[in-house]
Amino acid sequence: MHQLSEVECHRTVLTFDERIASLYQTKLKHTQEKWEAIGSMDFDDHGLVLPEPESRLPIQTISGSGVPITDILLKEYSIQSNHPSGGVFGPRAVGSNFRRLLELHPTYIDPMSSLAGAYRVNFMSYRNPAWNPDCAYPHLEPQIKKYKLIPGIGAVQHFCQDLSIGLTLGWGGILDKIHRFRTINVDDEAQALYDGLEATVLGIQNWIGRHGDEAARMAAQEENPQLRQNLIEIAAINRKLVTDPPATFREGLQWVLWYQIIGKMYNMGGSLGRIDQLLYPFYQRDKFKNMLTDEEAVFHLASYLVMDTSYMQLGGPDENGVDQTNELSFLVLEAAHRLKIPANIGVSVGKNSSEELLRRGVEIQFADHAGMPKFLGVDNTSEGFTRNGYPIELGRQRIYSGCHWCAIPGREYTMNDCVKINLAAVFETALNDFLSDENVEPSAENLFACYEKHLRCAVQATAECMDFHLDHMYNDFPELHLDLLCHGPIERGRDASHGGVEFYNLCLDAAGLATVADSFAALEQRLDREKRLSWKKLKETLDANWSGGEGERVRLMMRSVPRYGHGGTPADDWGIRIAQLFTDLVKEKPTPHGFNMIPGIFSWAANILYGLDVGATPNGRFAKAPISHGPNPDPGFRKDGAPTALANIVAVVQPGYGNTAPLQIELDPGTVRLENGVQLIVGYIRTHFELGGTQINLNIVDKQKILAADKDPNRYPDLVVRVTGFSAYFGSLSPEFRRMVVDRILQE
Amino acid sequence: MTGKIFHIQRFSIHDGPGIRTTVFLKGCPLSCFWCHNPEGISVSSELLYNPDKCIGCGACLQCCPNGVHLMETDQHILQRQNCTACGKCVQECFSGALEIAGLTLSVEEVMQEVLRDQAFYSRGGGVTLSGGEPLMQAAFSRAILQSCKEHAIHTAVETCGDVPWRQIETILPYTDLILMDLKLLDSDRHRAAVGRPNERILQNARLLAQQELPIEFRTPVIPTVNDGEELLALAGFVTELKQMRTRAGIAAELRWEWLAFHRLAGDKYKSLGRAYRAAALPLMPLSQLQELRKRVEREYFL
Ligand code: SF4
Numbered sequence A: 001m002h003q004l005s006e007v008e009c010h011r012t013v014l015t016f017d018e019r020i021a022s023l024y025q026t027k028l029k030h031t032q033e034k035w036e037a038i039g040s041m042d043f044d045d046h047g048l049v050l051p052e053p054e055s056r057l058p059i060q061t062i063s064g065s066g067v068p069i070t071d072i073l074l075k076e077y078s079i080q081s082n083h084p085s086g087g088v089f090g091p092r093a094v095g096s097n098f099r100r101l102l103e104l105h106p107t108y109i110d111p112m113s114s115l116a117g118a119y120r121v122n123f124m125s126y127r128n129p130a131w132n133p134d135c136a137y138p139h140l141e142p143q144i145k146k147y148k149l150i151p152g153i154g155a156v157q158h159f160c161q162d163l164s165i166g167l168t169l170g171w172g173g174i175l176d177k178i179h180r181f182r183t184i185n186v187d188d189e190a191q192a193l194y195d196g197l198e199a200t201v202l203g204i205q206n207w208i209g210r211h212g213d214e215a216a217r218m219a220a221q222e223e224n225p226q227l228r229q230n231l232i233e234i235a236a237i238n239r240k241l242v243t244d245p246p247a248t249f250r251e252g253l254q255w256v257l258w259y260q261i262i263g264k265m266y267n268m269g270g271s272l273g274r275i276d277q278l279l280y281p282f283y284q285r286d287k288f289k290n291m292l293t294d295e296e297a298v299f300h301l302a303s304y305l306v307m308d309t310s311y312m313q314l315g316g317p318d319e320n321g322v323d324q325t326n327e328l329s330f331l332v333l334e335a336a337h338r339l340k341i342p343a344n345i346g347v348s349v350g351k352n353s354s355e356e357l358l359r360r361g362v363e364i365q366f367a368d369h370a371g372m373p374k375f376l377g378v379d380n381t382s383e384g385f386t387r388n389g390y391p392i393e394l395g396r397q398r399i400y401s402g403c404h405w406c407a408i409p410g411r412e413y414t415m416n417d418c419v420k421i422n423l424a425a426v427f428e429t430a431l432n433d434f435l436s437d438e439n440v441e442p443s444a445e446n447l448f449a450c451y452e453k454h455l456r457c458a459v460q461a462t463a464e465c466m467d468f469h470l471d472h473m474y475n476d477f478p479e480l481h482l483d484l485l486c487h488g489p490i491e492r493g494r495d496a497s498h499g500g501v502e503f504y505n506l507c508l509d510a511a512g513l514a515t516v517a518d519s520f521a522a523l524e525q526r527l528d529r530e531k532r533l534s535w536k537k538l539k540e541t542l543d544a545n546w547s548g549g550e551g552e553r554v555r556l557m558m559r560s561v562p563r564y565g566h567g568g569t570p571a572d573d574w575g576i577r578i579a580q581l582f583t584d585l586v587k588e589k590p591t592p593h594g595f596n597m598i599p600g601i602f603s604w605a606a607n608i609l610y611g612l613d614v615g616a617t618p619n620g621r622f623a624k625a626p627i628s629h630g631p632n633p634d635p636g637f638r639k640d641g642a643p644t645a646l647a648n649i650v651a652v653v654q655p656g657y658g659n660t661a662p663l664q665i666e667l668d669p670g671t672v673r674l675e676n677g678v679q680l681i682v683g684y685i686r687t688h689f690e691l692g693g694t695q696i697n698l699n700i701v702d703k704q705k706i707l708a709a710d711k712d713p714n715r716y717p718d719l720v721v722r723v724t725g726f727s728a729y730f731g732s733l734s735p736e737f738r739r740m741v742v743d744r745i746l747q748e
Numbered sequence B: 001m002t003g004k005i006f007h008i009q010r011f012s013i014h015d016g017p018g019i020r021t022t023v024f025l026k027g028c029p030l031s032c033f034w035c036h037n038p039e040g041i042s043v044s045s046e047l048l049y050n051p052d053k054c055i056g057c058g059a060c061l062q063c064c065p066n067g068v069h070l071m072e073t074d075q076h077i078l079q080r081q082n083c084t085a086c087g088k089c090v091q092e093c094f095s096g097a098l099e100i101a102g103l104t105l106s107v108e109e110v111m112q113e114v115l116r117d118q119a120f121y122s123r124g125g126g127v128t129l130s131g132g133e134p135l136m137q138a139a140f141s142r143a144i145l146q147s148c149k150e151h152a153i154h155t156a157v158e159t160c161g162d163v164p165w166r167q168i169e170t171i172l173p174y175t176d177l178i179l180m181d182l183k184l185l186d187s188d189r190h191r192a193a194v195g196r197p198n199e200r201i202l203q204n205a206r207l208l209a210q211q212e213l214p215i216e217f218r219t220p221v222i223p224t225v226n227d228g229e230e231l232l233a234l235a236g237f238v239t240e241l242k243q244m245r246t247r248a249g250i251a252a253e254l255r256w257e258w259l260a261f262h263r264l265a266g267d268k269y270k271s272l273g274r275a276y277r278a279a280a281l282p283l284m285p286l287s288q289l290q291e292l293r294k295r296v297e298r299e300y301f302l
């Protein structure tokens, strides 16, 4: 550790807080540049820093989460295709192209930060087409189209690596491991994968090494002694990390930062998982040697968090159920609190979890109004997982690592958050089919039987799609980045998507629950019971999207039925029934190839996108309007929007197999001003989990501020909200996404 | 047994400790002109009409047996004196413009709603009866409170205090906390502001203070009504009660809270077709209120 000379001690030295403030300003500046160059960004606020203006090449593409976006490419780089379509497919071609990108990727060093590195482009944006046209699936298309499935074919990442592998081996060790197993697994598939993995590591080493050189060059020119010293240290650390594993806390963070930003660059992959556990030995060692103070640790963590918003779990049980919260858990929270930028930090809440950590998390929510942290019902996710036939010890190792999802680090392939069934689209298909059959007496109950039939078909078709994905993905766009830190891919010579890891538990989420529940309830009450309208007339009104003389009144009539989420309404019962049906159908059998599927209820923020596919629905929703969000009721489900009512219904509809149905909740700061506000919300969170809940995404937002920011986002460049599982700058969102957040807050 | 309820609010966090459900009972002996639950004052059910939500579909005109709704030159007019609050028009109004304040519910129905949030009460929350004045329906209130206690739910009663003592007495065995309004010490001014003198209220406050039961007195600080010396007078009274309690060896807490005046009830008055006199009152800055509070605490060691 650097000792200041006597002379240096007498100079004005920048404090850690001053340096954090500088990091924050730089982040705002980068965000501003992205707003100007890209426009709205309806996804995680990744730490991407745009290339220099003269190197920027704007294009239209699809994001890692399937959203159409504008993206900026690096002019100096172009892809070398291995296919007539212009695409790049298979481990060798992908690996060599990615290596080339890393080798000419610019360096990034902020002398204020203790860590180097930022990524400038998304490799995936160069891959066009993303799916090999030789590998078409016309046999699956009709069902995909019929039910508007989100089938997950070609989905990338969304499972969790085991960082401890990298922290132990370093890049040199990983390269050795590849070389070792290359001689054992000599089949073509394995050899191709090794070529891809090796190219990736060589590219990574090149990029890191160049940061070492660049930091040394900058140090030579730096006049401020404190920053010069910092740059000298950055140079030394990174020259070392080209091959060696990290030894100190700062080196550990630097190593993880490389891994994560390279994951983001490659395919948005990489999670922090249990970072408070993984880095704890480094922290303890440094503390023991008096090389590190907590203030310094917070600063290093802030230097990290400003560049990477990956998902992490703080605290929570070890495999024996003993809570693992430590000093570092608190320091991570503290660093995010001081930064006040988007961050995806989950605090574990369970029977044995730390009350203090939960309290601190809620206090920070109240202090910052930045939707951070979120809260994880760790007991219910781990116990739920055992219902798939796994032991509880394994369930506890399945940790929070992405938007709404958990995975076993390095051992499980999941397709989390990538495969969805739009319940409302299936409902629309069922309703059309049902009303075209003249032999059936129209009633909500009979419609439900028809719905069940279609939903079963939709689930089965999705399962076939996932099998297809697992058959071909390795040869399309393999997980070269995540494979490096998984147990198995290198050892077996198989991509994680193709038998490389131990467990395959494929995520299948439902979206649009409230839309369908409210639709059934409205049909039952207004048509069956009150007989205010014939089914035929309703169908015409839906087809006309509620237009025409009586249209609006009929819409309001259907809409004014007591809603899902209100508590004790028939719509609640329908919601519970539909969630159960979906769960049962997913668990009825594995995919045709025998892979386990796990049901969840989550739409991500794609409920806006999915709504575009669905015509008017009997709950009074207009054609193309968003479907409901996750397991949440639609805004306006109760006049008072009672958070307890919300927590109750979301707890009841949980599928309960270890994947989540997150509660999304917005609270007024009025709650916070109460003297016992923190205690109250702590109790609220605990109670939701005791009732069966799995995850809480909380925003504490001032209505007036959000409304003002919606009108003029530029006035609030620093306003952060939790959009869904992810958090982002409010001003970065498209008008549609902002509307969704605003509607939730106003509950209208 | 049934009673008349105009609202059941879940996740109620301003009427007693923790997360609560507040049951609002209809009818109040007082008529404070600033009341922010004006739909709770009358004992009878009332029709609420929100013109902003009305889409002018005319369904209410057709179904009302008493011709209450009229459409005159595109203006929707209500002849409220003819309305029996039968609720027929509400059933036909899908826009949410019409509502009935005051539903007759059984104890079981109220409890069904209350029990939905039972899990949330266990960390210091519970149920609060409010209104209106819950003790205008003392037997019904008592039955709800009793049922809450059978379910081990913490109970609070928010009262204006202007009811016979024997009615208060009936609920005490099932009540864990009393929230009681104190507005003015001067009876004439009290009558002028809320329509009734205050002797009975003060007497009940003294009797309550002698019970081994936590009490929170609450004073809505209303500009022009009790925003100055009046508070000092009330402070004297509260101090007297506290001393009385100490002498009697009562350990339960006695608190005195002030509630800031707001002018947010305008829409409710509009829905009832009544004038909102308090709209003309000035707002008192929070700092001024805090200043006052400090002064009172200084002078009265509260
Ligand atoms: S029924 Fe409702 S919306 Fe229609 S005119 Fe009457 S008040 Fe207005």
Ligand code: SF4
Residues within 6 Å of the ligand: B047, B063, B064, B065, B066, B067, B068, B069, B082, B083, B084, B085, B086, B087, B088, B089, B090
């Ligand atoms: S409540 Fe009954 S009487 Fe009153 S306006 Fe409506 S229908 Fe007429």
